[in-house]
Amino acid sequence: MSTPDPSLRVAVLADTHRRADRAEDLPDAVFDLVRDVDVILHAGDIVEQAVLDVLARYAPVHAVLGNNDPSLAGVLPERLEVELAGVRIGMVHDSGQAKGRAERLHGIFPEADLVVFGHSHIPWNETGVGGQLLFNPGSPTQRRRQPVATMGRLVLRDGVVEEANILPVVAS
Numbered sequence: 001m002s003t004p005d006p007s008l009r010v011a012v013l014a015d016t017h018r019r020a021d022r023a024e025d026l027p028d029a030v031f032d033l034v035r036d037v038d039v040i041l042h043a044g045d046i047v048e049q050a051v052l053d054v055l056a057r058y059a060p061v062h063a064v065l066g067n068n069d070p071s072l073a074g075v076l077p078e079r080l081e082v083e084l085a086g087v088r089i090g091m092v093h094d095s096g097q098a099k100g101r102a103e104r105l106h107g108i109f110p111e112a113d114l115v116v117f118g119h120s121h122i123p124w125n126e127t128g129v130g131g132q133l134l135f136n137p138g139s140p141t142q143r144r145r146q147p148v149a150t151m152g153r154l155v156l157r158d159g160v161v162e163e164a165n166i167l168p169v170v171a172s
Helices: 028-034 047-058 101-108
Strands: 009-015 040-042 060-064 081-083 087-094 113-119 124-127 133-135 149-157 160-169
Touching: 009 028, 009 101, 028 087, 028 149, 040 047, 040 087, 060 133, 087 101, 101 124, 124 160, 133 149, 133 160
Parallel strands: 009 040, 040 060, 087 113, 113 133
Antiparallel strands: 009 149, 081 087, 124 133, 149 160
């Protein structure tokens, strides 16, 4: 008899930009990822509730309001703090410009081990102030000026971020 793995697998998305009629139209790679996780984090620009409903079929979803989410105003918070597997996580959509980002996010979420953000569509996986991990998964649907569309995967265990990966999203 094997012991269950105590790690928590987390899918991290942002900037999916899907209206209700296209909520199921996320890339196959997104569904491949969320099929195998324990929780989903979405850092805003969801656009409509239907996208969250689709994702919630796979795992519990924690999400924040993005600047393209007027239909979710009053439903989603602009900032969110959660603890998963002992890791304190802060979430916000727009982290502001890159210059000063680490200090700014540490000021907003001083107790967070990890801060997840979106908005720029630019993947970001760097250590900030006091060892705080700053993580933007990019966008799985709109790569903009990036070479490929992206999303994120985390593995958390006992208060530690064991893995933090930006994954390419291949066209489906």
